[in-house]
Amino acid sequence: MASKDTPRGKVNYFTKELAKEHELYLLKHALLIYNDPNLSLGPLNEPPSRSPMLPTYVIRERIADTGDCYVIARGDQQGEAKIDRKGNLLGSRNFLFPTFTLPSRPHAVYVLVKDLIKCLESSLSPKEFLQQNAQLYGVEAGPEEFKFLKESRLCSGDEINDDASFVTTKSVFMLFGARVVVGGTRLVDDYWEQITKEQGFLPHHRVFAINSKILEVLRTLKPSATYDRTDKAQDCEIPNEPSYQIVSEQPSWELRQEYAREITQGEHLSVIVPGQNITGSLELSAQFKLPKYHGKTSLQAAVQAGTQDTPIGVLSVPTNTSQSAPPETVNKSDKRLLSGILYPLAGSKLDKNGGHQGSGSNSSHDVSLNVNGWKFEIPVRSDPSDTRIYSSKGLPIHDSWSIVDRLKKLTPNEINEMQHTHDSVYVNTGLQKARQTRKTRWIKYWQYKAGVPIGTTQRNASAIIRKYLKELETHIEIVRTLDEVNDREQVTTIKRVPNPNFLGHSNITGLKPPYISE
Numbered sequence: 001m002a003s004k005d006t007p008r009g010k011v012n013y014f015t016k017e018l019a020k021e022h023e024l025y026l027l028k029h030a031l032l033i034y035n036d037p038n039l040s041l042g043p044l045n046e047p048p049s050r051s052p053m054l055p056t057y058v059i060r061e062r063i064a065d066t067g068d069c070y071v072i073a074r075g076d077q078q079g080e081a082k083i084d085r086k087g088n089l090l091g092s093r094n095f096l097f098p099t100f101t102l103p104s105r106p107h108a109v110y111v112l113v114k115d116l117i118k119c120l121e122s123s124l125s126p127k128e129f130l131q132q133n134a135q136l137y138g139v140e141a142g143p144e145e146f147k148f149l150k151e152s153r154l155c156s157g158d159e160i161n162d163d164a165s166f167v168t169t170k171s172v173f174m175l176f177g178a179r180v181v182v183g184g185t186r187l188v189d190d191y192w193e194q195i196t197k198e199q200g201f202l203p204h205h206r207v208f209a210i211n212s213k214i215l216e217v218l219r220t221l222k223p224s225a226t227y228d229r230t231d232k233a234q235d236c237e238i239p240n241e242p243s244y245q246i247v248s249e250q251p252s253w254e255l256r257q258e259y260a261r262e263i264t265q266g267e268h269l270s271v272i273v274p275g276q277n278i279t280g281s282l283e284l285s286a287q288f289k290l291p292k293y294h295g296k297t298s299l300q301a302a303v304q305a306g307t308q309d310t311p312i313g314v315l316s317v318p319t320n321t322s323q324s325a326p327p328e329t330v331n332k333s334d335k336r337l338l339s340g341i342l343y344p345l346a347g348s349k350l351d352k353n354g355g356h357q358g359s360g361s362n363s364s365h366d367v368s369l370n371v372n373g374w375k376f377e378i379p380v381r382s383d384p385s386d387t388r389i390y391s392s393k394g395l396p397i398h399d400s401w402s403i404v405d406r407l408k409k410l411t412p413n414e415i416n417e418m419q420h421t422h423d424s425v426y427v428n429t430g431l432q433k434a435r436q437t438r439k440t441r442w443i444k445y446w447q448y449k450a451g452v453p454i455g456t457t458q459r460n461a462s463a464i465i466r467k468y469l470k471e472l473e474t475h476i477e478i479v480r481t482l483d484e485v486n487d488r489e490q491v492t493t494i495k496r497v498p499n500p501n502f503l504g505h506s507n508i509t510g511l512k513p514p515y516i517s518e
Contacts, residue, residue, distance in 0.1 A: 011100045011152045012109075018094055018182050025183035027214050033206060034218065042459070044210040044218075047121075049458070052196040057174065058135050066107060069137045069168045079174065079191030087169035093189060094182040098154060099169050102145050110166040112154060113138060119180055121209065126162040135175050138165045178207045239455030246444045246454060291422045293376050293415050302412035312372050312415070313408025368400070371407050374415060378403065394429035395422060465503060473498055 033039040041048035058070035083089050087099075087109035097115040101108070113126040113136075122129060130138040141149060141164040149155040155164050174191045178184030186205045190196045210218075243249075251259075262270065302308045307315055369376040379391040380400040388397050398406075410418070444454045456464055477494040498505045 009101050009103045009106075009148055009152075011098065011154065012095075013098045014096065018096075022096065022182045023214060026208060026210055027217055029204075029206065030210050030214060030218050031221065033204060034222065039202070039204045039206060041206050044206070045212065045215060047209045048206050052177070052190065052192065052199055052201060054175070054192055055195065058171075060134065063137065066105070068105065068108060068110070068139050069171050070135070072174075075174075076192050076194065078193040082189070082191065083170060083173050085170070087173070089169075089173070089181065095169065096180050096182055096184075100149070100152065100154065102148060104142070104145060109169045110139075111169050111172060112149070112163070113165045113167060114163045115154075116167070116172060116180070120176070126165050130165070130167075133175060136167045136171055138167055140165050184208070239453045239457075239460065241444065241454040243448050243454060246441060247448050291377055291419055291426070293419045294374055294412070298373055299412055299416060308412045311409045311411055312374050315372050368404055369407065371404070374407075376407055392429075394425040469503055472496065473502070 041050050057074045059073050062071040064071050096119045097111055099109050099111050117129050146160045146164050177190035178186055181189040184207050185203050186201050186207055187193050187203050379395050379397045381397050382400045391397055447454050479492040481490050483490045500507045
């Protein structure tokens with residue numbers, strides 16, 4: 001930030017260079033996450049749908065000795081390394097708003113509440129903003145302080161008002177983290193880094209809403225991308241996913257009775273009653289292949305030769321272990337996770353062809369990772385410009401030009417332990433992805449059972465209530481049948497009559513569930 005020193009204080013302005021730096025970061029980040037709903041957290045032109053939940057870290061009953069903030073009850077060691085005691089950001093970080101130090105308060109750095117509101121794109125007044133964010137302690141500027149702010153072009157007007165209230169930048173950073181930092185990145189620029197990480201956030205998760213100017217540039221670079229929903233008509237679209245892709249329906253009562261009759265009479269079952277369940281579950285063993293870095297006899301040969309603690313780079317290639325053993329043979333002493341469930345896949349055609357697609361690497365075809373009969377399938381990068389850290393299967397991606405030297409220093413015992421560690425990473429990653437898929441299908445299943453369109457999200461829930469349920473209530477169905485006795489067509493009109501359980505037709509007044517928002 002550009003600084004202006006005066007005999008009475010210091011002001012750090014938010015310059016045009018910092019604004020351009022922030023816009024460039026937003027464009028780069030948008031290009032990376034625009035097609036990933038898990039990272040974009042909703043439409044790019046709106047604030048992220050999810051933000052970290054912070055603990056209670058101030059004691060509101062006690063004011064600090066400086067008289068400008070609450071007493072802090074707890075902190076974060078990693079966060080303290082990103083900002084000093086006065087409130088100056090460390091590590092080449094800059095705030096997204098102008099900050100200042102007052103001559104009467106040289107011990108801390110402050111920000112006007114109105115500038116903070118503008119940075120967060122809030123529509124609240126300074127008083128309402130401080131009430132909503134109870135961790136911040138607002139200080140009203142005195143006459144001399146207001147004069148300094150006015151001369152520094154931070155305040156306007158002739159009288160002191162709410163626009164002249166300010167808070168410490170240290171308390172702002174503790175509360176908002178990356179949201180108030182130029183090019184703010186989740187975790188990297190958050191004060192509560194460990195708590196945010198435990199809540200499932202990654203550095204790639206979106207922090208800011210992307211303005212229309214940057215979205216226009218993004219549209220030019222990615223014409224086919226569907227990254228925002230600026231058209232209000234799209235917000236009212238009713239999802240219509242077919243139910244047969246989610247739910248396998250329960251057969252009719254007559255079919256179930258026939259099934260029970262055949263069972264009781266001992267007859268051969270001619271009908272199948274699958275029941276009602278979720279279809280399309282993820283087969284874990286078909287998605288995640290466990291690593292196998294040594295054959296059946298290679299580790300045994302190392303034990304017999306007494307070289308289990310000798311680096312494989314100095315071992316000679318045994319004649320009987322130069323080729324890995326067939327995948328069907330399993331060493332009973334191996335510490336393989338879920339080997340009884342997942343290991344049979346190792347002999348499949350997918351495995352023989354090299355396997356785990358989408359691992360972020362073609363390491364299974366990289367023969368340079370074969371060291372004296374030990375064959376490693378570790379994700380590697382051959383392009384120095386590749387900035388990925390982990391593959392989609394959870395293993396870290398190593399540099400192809402340095403990993404071989406590291407592998408040669410491993411001993412057979414270390415390889416056996418590494419194989420077990422990689423097994424656990426593969427299984428845990430697979431389980432998490434399976435849980436995520438299963439959770440999504442359960443939500444759609446209960447939407448189907450509730451009678452709302454499958455695929456309803458929180459974003460279009462209001463449209464469902466306003467449009468879909470209204471159409472459902474006013475829907476009239478006309479059934480035409482032939483009356484053979486009177487030889488004429490009979491027309492039957494069927495109209496739904498909402499009961500008290502239908503939304504908006506409850507006969508209970510005066511009571512509300514505790515979760516209803518006032």
